[in-house]
Amino acid sequence: MSKKNFGIAIAVIAVVAAGFGAWMVMIPGPTAFASGSTVALADYKDANPTGVPKEMANADLIARGEYLTHAADCVACHTAKNGGQPFAGGLAFNLPNIGTIYSTNITPDKETGIGNYTDAQFLATLHQGKRADGQNLYPAMSYTSYTYMTEADALAIKAYLFSLPAVHAPAKENKLSWPFNNRSLMGIWNAFYNADERFRPNTAQSAEWNRGAYLAEAMGHCSECHTPRNLAFAMNNRKKFAGALTGGWRAYNITPDQKAGVGSWSDNDLATFLSTGHVDGHGGAGGPMGEATDNSLTFLTAGDIRALVVYLRSVPAQDSDLPRTVTTPAPVSHREGVTAGLDSRGEKIFAGACASCHDWTGVSPVSKYATLTGVRAVNDPSATNVAQTIIAGVDRTTVNGKIFMPAFGTAYSDDEIADVANYVTARFGAKGASLTAKDIASLRKQVAQQ
């Protein structure tokens, strides 16, 4: 090859590689799927999609901040498990192969919390993922979602947080492997994956859609759990809401796809599920979703929930290899009816520890929340969320009262948990799971812990 041709070949390779690289790294924005064009918020003529709902228009700054703090669910990540003080941090995020990151104290304590944060520093945290000392945060903090929040809403949240009692709670030390222990690297990541721009309403969509988009993207950060991530841990909006494994739990496909998503749910079912964390026929919100409903979505007005549903309905349907929901008829009501092929140790555990609440039919005599038939988790042959529910139990405070299931994670070995999870999915779901003790050990590790 002549020198010149060689040069051209290199140039072509470079352009192709850059193009491919760009496709890999440049990801469309979270609302880019919607047709129509966007304008800056100030130029939008319809009802303001940001801020608090109209019922609260006259509320004071702190009350507005409280509503928005609920909508953004800051408490979920900034509170340690098992009785941690709200907003005092210390929840561990265990990222396989990367290490452990702890959330920090965001109460107004001046020494260990954010009591010295100025407005500008607080905005830089939510919009750019920067701490007060200028260091980059890791994207375990949802700033790539909060970046779409208006300044006014972010500062209302700050005002609310600053109205809470200061808690003295020093940060725990992260345990990250090289090269992830280098915060400055996140600067490069941010250049690719943090849009650092505020929400832009879409003039071709309804005001309700825009409100739903703002609530889902800038506030409730549904994508952080429900959108699969690419190799660089950035949310891949080309597969928006197609489902992902997050913190050891499966956040299901919530696109309008009939088979893989929630296309077959009625609007009312979706609204009821989001605002109460349960809907008959589809089951309860488990694990991280139970936290999202009970700490956050429950506090939203009916109008805001409707807006979220309108927005959810509009995202492109995504097929996925995640299993579809199957509503199974209740099996025979006595254990004698159980046919061969079921794991007998699993059955024994079920008889002793589970049947009193869940019944042999799977239709709970105790609480509608505990009915297992028709529930997605039970119909998911990976049984991820079934296993997690058995390990962690359930301790939810919902609008309909306390919902409780004991945690079996310490009482049972990994083998036993695998057996009973396999039994439950075989008996009440579409297809039995085949979890092993090793799978259970790995699921335990991925969960956010204290």
Ligand code: HEC
């Ligand atoms: C998905 C989990 C998650 C959510 C939701 C979340 N955070 Fe965070 N946040 C974190 C983690 C983890 C860190 C620490 C990251 C690090 O050390 O790089 C953090 C760090 C911070 C910091 C930096 C504090 C310091 O150490 O100086 C502030 C401020 C903050 N978050 C505020 C908020 C606010 C306000 C909200 C709600 C609008 C919120 N966070 C919601 C996970 C979360």
Ligand code: HEC
């Ligand atoms: C912290 C992670 C997290 C966040 C944030 C989150 N979800 Fe979920 N979501 C989950 C998990 C995990 C499940 C499965 C729960 C289960 O098995 O019961 C789920 C389940 C659901 C389901 C039921 C799906 C089905 O087929 O049963 C819907 C609907 C849903 N989420 C909507 C939303 C919306 C809308 C938002 C944003 C407002 C949101 N989620 C935010 C983790 C999350």
Ligand code: HEC
């Ligand atoms: C004291 C009553 C009680 C006992 C005992 C109990 N559970 Fe539960 N279980 C519940 C309740 C209540 C829920 C609903 C949680 C929700 O809606 O968030 C639940 C939820 C579940 C779910 C998830 C359902 C969903 O909607 O995603 C599974 C799976 C499950 N239990 C399995 C078991 C197994 C296996 C055992 C025995 C090892 C057991 N449970 C023992 C009360 C109980």
